[in-house]
Amino acid sequence: MQGVDPYTYLVDVLQRVAIHPASRVDELTPRRWKALFADAPLRSDIEG
Structure with missing residues (x-):
């Protein structure tokens, strides 16, 4: 809905949350x- 790539978002947030x-x-x-x-x-x- 927000026009965000789910993979990019999740990789970023899972690293950033800490x-x-x-x-x-x-x-x-x-x-x-x-x-x-x-x-x-x-x-x-x-990432490959």
């Missing part, structure tokens, strides 16, 4: 994530 402040967890919802992090998502070290 370092992201709990008080700002709403930033990791797809809508907010797209505005804040989609331009430079975290990538997996195991």
Whole structure:
């Protein structure tokens, strides 16, 4: 619905959740994530 690639989103959020402040967890919802992090998502070290 937000025009976000699910794979890119999940890889980023699963890595980011460990370092992201709990008080700002709403930033990791797809809508907010797209505005804040989609331009430079975290990538997996195991991507081929």
